[in-house]
Amino acid sequence: xxxxxxxxGGSGRFGRNAAEAFWNAGWRVTLFNRATEDLTQAAQGADxxxxxxxxxxxxxxxxxxxxTSQVIAAAKSSGAxxxxxxxxxxxxxxxxxxxxxxxxxxxxxxMGRLRIEMEQSYRAAGVPTIILRAGDxxxxxxxxxWFDLMMAPSLKRGRLTYPGPLDRPHAWAxxxxxxxxxxxxxEMRTDLPDFSDIAFPGYxxxxxxxxxxxxxxxxxxxxxxxMLWLPLQVAAPFWATARCLLEMRYLWSKxxxxxxxxxxxxxxxxxxxxxxxxxxxxxxxxxNGASPDRPRQGDAARRPAPAG
Numbered sequence: 503x504x505x506x507x508x509x510x511g512g513s514g515r516f517g518r519n520a521a522e523a524f525w526n527a528g529w530r531v532t533l534f535n536r537a538t539e540d541l542t543q544a545a546q547g548a549d550x551x552x553x554x555x556x557x558x559x560x561x562x563x564x565x566x567x568x569x570t571s572q573v574i575a576a577a578k579s580s581g582a583x584x585x586x587x588x589x590x591x592x593x594x595x596x597x598x599x600x601x602x603x604x605x606x607x608x609x610x611x612x613m614g615r616l617r618i619e620m621e622q623s624y625r626a627a628g629v630p631t632i633i634l635r636a637g638d639x640x641x642x643x644x645x646x647x648w649f650d651l652m653m654a655p656s657l658k659r660g661r662l663t664y665p666g667p668l669d670r671p672h673a674w675a676x677x678x679x680x681x682x683x684x685x686x687x688x689e690m691r692t693d694l695p696d697f698s699d700i701a702f703p704g705y706x707x708x709x710x711x712x713x714x715x716x717x718x719x720x721x722x723x724x725x726x727x728x729m730l731w732l733p734l735q736v737a738a739p740f741w742a743t744a745r746c747l748l749e750m751r752y753l754w755s756k757x758x759x760x761x762x763x764x765x766x767x768x769x770x771x772x773x774x775x776x777x778x779x780x781x782x783x784x785x786x787x788x789x790n791g792a793s794p795d796r797p798r799q800g801d802a803a804r805r806p807a808p809a810g
Contacts, residue, residue, distance in 0.1 A: 505549030517554025523681035545576035560742035588635030602761030637673025666754025668709035675704035
């Protein structure tokens with residue numbers, strides 16, 4: 503069951519990948535323009551609203567509540583299902599290692615609480631909502647995430663700069679795979695509960711395992727090296743983003759993984775990209791500026807596919 507997808511934040515990492523995935527699956531895709539359009543009006547006729555809006559960390563407190571209210575109002579007016587990329591911030595330092603739909607949201611730090619409150623707003627509003635929750639992203643563009651900004655540049659010297667202990671399992675997700683999963687869930691939206699919280703399994707890798715896979719992708723040895731947090735600690739009093747990164751530092755020391763049972767039950771035939779191939783695509787734009795030979799989100803906007 504295809505339809506019309508309204509993409510919010512189409513130039514961002516999740517929105518860009520979602521636009522491609524929905525277009526490739528035969529959906530009619532529209533990218534919302536915040537500068538010129540009214541969201542409630544633009545949502546009329548949409549079957550799903552993909553909320554790819556993600557303000558910069560320091561702006562979460564000021565902007566997330568208002569953006570959430572806009573999306574809820576548009577969904578109520580149009581009857582559309584909201585698809586929201588969730589993260590693992592809601593669980594908190596004291597959560598068990600397995601993150602899934604039954605894992606309590608007990609984060610007490612400010613960024614975790616903001617995400618909890620945002621998700622609770624969707625549940626309380628009663629609009630059909632699918633939260634597809636994943637670990638840290640691997641993207642096909644250098645989009646400013648942890649991997650391409652902080653970790654991969656040193657691969658030029660045969661090193662992976664890793665933010666935590668090298669033996670702790672950490673959750674990762676290849677964004678094109680997450681976007682394909684979002685499409686698959688959108689196409690079965692009428693069979694899902696009004697509020698669905700679904701963990702995307704992705705890859706669970708230690709720092710050493712990630713370095714070894716990077717080595718396979720590059721066909722040369724790669725060793726993991728611990729990142730120094732001191733520069734961020736020094737900058738924190740003057741740089742709000744540094745304070746946010748330090749707030750979430752615990753995720754690099756806390757072993758965790760995404761529970762697969764709910765996802766596998768809904769999408770048993772979903773085939774994830776081989777992690778070496780995913781890392782090759784994530785590394786390429788960092789090391790040489792190469793862009794993958796794939797349809798771009800701009801094509802999705804200019805050449806919307808007819809709804810099936």
